[in-house]
Amino acid sequence: MLSFFPTPYPDEILYSVFARYHARSGNIKPDETLQELFNSRNIIVRPDLPYNLSYLIKNLPLLSQHTLESLIQKHTLYPMYAVFMPDSKSAILGYMKGELGTYIYRGIASSVYLPKYFRFCPKCLFENLHTFGEAYWHRLHQTPGVLVCTIHDVVLNDSIVPIWNNQWYQVGIASLENCPISNVTKNYSESTKELLRLIASDIEWLMTCDFKSLPSKELDWFHIQYIVLLIKRNLATLDRQVYEQGLRQKFLSFYGSEFLEALGINVSNNNINLFNIFRLHLEVFDPVMHLLMIRFLRHSPSTFFARKSKYKPFGKGPWLCLNPACEHYLHSVVTKLVMLLSNDLDSTYSYIKNPIGTFECDCGFQYSKIGVNLTKVDKFRFERIVTFGQLWEQKYLELNVVDRLNFQQAAYNLSFNYSKSPMTMLRKLEALWKSLNDSVEKDAG
């Protein structure tokens, strides 16, 4: 059990707290500290997402007020990823607690573009030295996408300490020695600076907002919000095709190449993964790209996360009644739409990829439809007739046996005839109704 644990400073990255523990414990051998903190001598201490934390929590001095959640929430990069990560994939949280051993969610590992060196703000450094007697690595400064200090409006400097060398014990504590103030600070244009500030404060907002008020959304939620917003900007089609070429250009002119280069974002055509965030089946989570897209689509993170757009592949409704027998035939009167939501694992998000809707008019006629309305005549389209309704049934009951069989055959053909154009289908339906009427009159006559 630990006899002490340094109290993390505001926005201190946990990695830095461990380094301070190392120094205060007097340990020289790093594995001694690893053993004490994590009960393992060969653990890798990740700067962004440290793991085995539940062992740490259990072994803090008695009655310590740190909780696993608060350490993860306030002192690791987890919140940044968590909001863009579906709950079902939050294995990463388990990983950080240490339940999954050394497993880490692949997606995170592959998409983290941590800075090469620990970054620092010279002004923060001096202030911390003054206020706390020592400097420390700020979490926000190591977060991908953050290139300026949001407090001092200063471009962050690189320290001489590599972030991925796993020599945190040598890294030690941020100090004047390992944080040289370079004479040549990067000079960005005013507009780039403005954007850097904007993205940095967006990231800060995400990292510090009350996590519970911002539950992680499922991937389809992001997909739908993006598609809906892109459609508004004429950058995507109703059937969710994104005009990548146009988007790249607009994205580039919105942010400017200086800014995108600074963040290391390649907008050229050969970066086929640029807009991966739109995908329904995502292997990687790129929080920075999410935030850039949100701003590009004229939102702030808070307004974006408050969005409630639903996927409406068939438009808004009311939809047409396609019953030639109905007085509302070809009028927009249908308000009852039932979408098929599959819970089948194999067809996750099939309600987006392959939407099926059943439309029911008050006249009792029900037709179903697969796929979005793309063309002007698409609204007349139906895939099959689910129910003819009472108007049809009445006529049908008046038929003689031979006519009934004929009708059944014709109706059957119609119901399973998908290849026809919408107008042909409609015409056949009209003809069927007409023939039914004729037969009844003939029989009656």
Add this chain to the structure above:
Amino acid sequence: MNIENEWEWVKIPNGEWAAVAKYRDHKLSEYNTNPIIRSLPPIFSREKFVEYVTRLPTCKSSERELEPQYRFHCIERLSRYFDPLNKTVDLQQVVCVLIMQGYLRRNPLQPEYALRSGQIYQAVLSGGGFNLEEYVDVPTSASGLTIIGPSGIGKTTNLLNILSLYPQVIVHPAHSVYQIVWLKVDCPHAGSLKGLCIDFFRAVDKLLGTNNFQKFGVKRNSEDYMLAQVAQIAHTQHLGVLVIDEMQNLVAARRNSSEMLNFLVKMDNIIGVPVIRVGTNEAFPILQGNFRNARRGVGEGGVIWDRMENNREWNFFIEGMWEFQWTKQYIPLTANITSALYYESQGIIDIVIKLYKMVQWRAIALGSEVITVDLIHACAADGLHLVKPMLDAIRSGDEKWMMKYKDIAPLDTNLYRNKCLDSLEETDLEEVRRLARSSQRMGHISATLRHVIIELINLDVPPATAKSCAEKVVTPHGENADKKVLIKEAYKLALQCGNISTEPVQHQERKIKLQPKYQENDIRVIVENAKKNQTPACEDLKALGIIKDPLKDFFIGE
């Protein structure tokens, strides 16, 4: 008063109990920005301190009636007797200031704390523990204290009793750290710094369940490295005061004692942990520098802890002690006794308490049960012969001779007590045999009789009445009569005696005397059985003062 009740305690795994920090505001504002000081007990007034620290043994007049063996145990309670002297109260105030002032510039909420922590780590990394001043330049507020005096006159006892008012370990939930308020280690015999460090690591490990000894105490580690680690641990765990006892061991050390002394000065001057050095007169030559050396205006304090003068305070002390007398006959204190005690002990408290114990043992063993001035002198002649030359030297006032007996050898009284116990057993054996003879005539208390007595006691019949009534009934009826009938009869008889009250039995305490023919052993059997049967008889007997709670009085366990 019990200081322990004022804290909530938690047990550190593999370590000791820690008090949960409660933050109070002291009357002085400079102490109230530092959680490490705010968690300390308040600054006690002299009265409050005396009230807290005084430790009187329990002593009931009824205990004088106990058999000699038990009274030997009672007398042993005097070993833990603590009656603070005026200088104890003075020392407490010095120690209190020492601890609080030492923490003043080690405030974990102030930048100096982390700065010093980082600087000490640099010393650790380069193994520069002995040259701490080259690494650490943060000002401190600590000063040290040196206590010198002959052995056996209670330097350590007084200090430990003062420190016992502080929880040794305080846990700060909001800061995730254990604060070690005080730590005592003995100066190693060889005077080696490594030895001191190792003892320090072990002492911390024992408190906190850590493994510093294993990590840093490996023999091949350099002295410098270990010293730096000591400094780092003391700083990290907020050590309030470090007590180094037996400083005279340095005198005999082969190597130069100045290295150790220098390091201790660095502990308070550079790391900011106050150090109290305690040593016998023998250590005076090497420690005297600390009395003169007023550093940085704060000054290292020094206290000469000497024997008591034969004056009012002595009389007052003896008066207090005298109450704890377990001879059958209580002898009031006289001026002759007081001065006899002074003559024989020369004002050394450890000796006078031990002498007082010896006198009581002797009086009991002799069977006279009376303490006299002659007895005091006789006991001193027998029991104190080992320290006699030193005491004689003190009496004669011959300083050269005194220096020859640098220290009073720790006085072991066990031998003397055993001697008294042995002689006691001889006389006792006679008593036992005499009792055995008489009980043969009287007959043992039979199982039936015992049963009836217990039942009657359960019915609130006083034990003495119970016994006589039971005997009257059981004897004519014989052993094999129906017990229920016997009980009924006996109870009827007891009711006629009119001795039964529905009021709490305690009221009758004074009336009930042990009947001489009532054998002690048998009473204990009754109690034993009652205990086994979970009957309330035992409780009744206890209430009547006939028996004592065995855990409380019969075993003088700590």
